[in-house]
Amino acid sequence: SxxxxxxxxxxxxxxxxxxTLFGTSAKYIDALAKAELKPRETHDLSSVRAMTSTGSPLAPESFDYVYRDIKEDIHLASISxxxxxxxxxxxASPVLLVKRGVIQxxxxxxxxxxxxxDGKPVRNEKGELVCTKPFPSMPVGFWNDPDGSRYHSAYFDRFDNIWCHGDYVELDDEGGMVIYGRSDATLNPGGVxxxxxxxxxxxxxxxxIQESIVIGQDWDNDVRVILFVVLRDNYVLDTALIDKIKKQIRANCTPRHVPAKVLAVADIPRTKSGKITELAVRDVVH
Structure with missing residues (x-):
């Protein structure tokens, strides 16, 4: 650990x-921030020139934490x-500006x-991350998939002959990208x-809150948002904290983002690579 x-x-x-290169994850950076660690005060780190982060979207606040509490003159490189x-x-690119919350x-x-x-390219709008042409490291098939059906279903079902990676993203006019999560885990309350x-x-x-996982539950001919939270030590999920969570989401997102239910759990399911898996929770709930 x-x-x-x-x-x-x-x-x-x-x-x-x-x-010189410190490779890590968004969750690790967030955990450092929550632990209130300040490596710039306890370590030299003069050799470290770049920090790469992957595994999940790196929040804008994590950019703030790295430059404030780890090192000011470092290339923070979110990658996916x-x-x-x-x-x-x-x-990332060493010759482009670093913008908080954006992959360069x-x-x-x-x-x-x-x-x-509709399969049309968009800018400054949320949509599906795709690759429109073959690329050097593209897998050509799956093991034990003789007719290629699983391979096709994984990447090419959504758009004809277009690799659909399964990330819900936004590309800006300067070529920077924000990733909002996995497409198959996106929520759809009220059709939004x-x-x-x-x-x-x-x-x-x-x-x-130590960590959280959110899913959409089919409910009354719609989808309602269910939020599960892992609490930090010495906290209890009471009515006051539930209200605080909902107010935080409502004030900084939209009313549709506000969960219908907030439930405390001891832990969150993960893939073998350590990523949280919303689909496993959704399957259990349904």
Missing amino acids: PFYPNGNILFDYADAEGM GGTDILGCFVL TRALGVAVDVFDD RIGTAEIYRQVEKLPE
């Missing part, structure tokens, strides 16, 4: 080994891709775009599509 015996061990390694493509679709640019050698529900990361960002700002 990177927090045994405390949250300083990786920064100890960085100083001891003269680390997948094990299946052996690389990134969107990543699309990768070279991949025709990354964002499509709306919502990315899970929008809710996580608000909930996990609260000092009482």
Whole structure:
């Protein structure tokens, strides 16, 4: 664990080994912030030139934390891709500006775009992350899938002959991208599509919340938002805290983002790579 015996061990390694590239995850950075650790006050870190973050969207507040409490002159590089493509679709560039909450640019050698529900390219709107042409590291099939049906279902069912990666994103005019969550985990209350990361960002700002997971539950011919929270030590999910959570979401998102139910849980299910899995929770609830 990177927090045994405390949250300083990786920064100890960085100083001891003269680390130049510090690779980590958005969840780790968030955990450091919640633990109120300030490595810039306890470590040298003069060798560290870049910090890369992946695994889940890096919130704007995490950018603030890194530059305030880890190191001011560092290239914070949020990146995203997948094990299946052996690389990134969107990543960082040392010659572009770093903007809080935004992945800097699309990768070279991949025709990354964002499509709306009709399969048309969009900018400054939420849509599906796609790759419109073959790319060097694209898998050509799945093991034990002789007719290619599973492979086609995974990537090519949504748009004809277009790789659909399964991320709900937004691409701005400068080529920067914001990822709002997995497409298959997006919420749809009242027919309005919502990315899970929008809710996580608000909930996990609260000092009482260690972590959270949100799903959409089919309910009364609609979808209602159900939020599960892991509380930090010595906190209880009472009516006052539930109201605080809902007010935080309503004030910084929209009324449709506000969960119908907020429930406390001891832990959250994860994939083998450590990512939270909304689909597992949704399947159990349904």
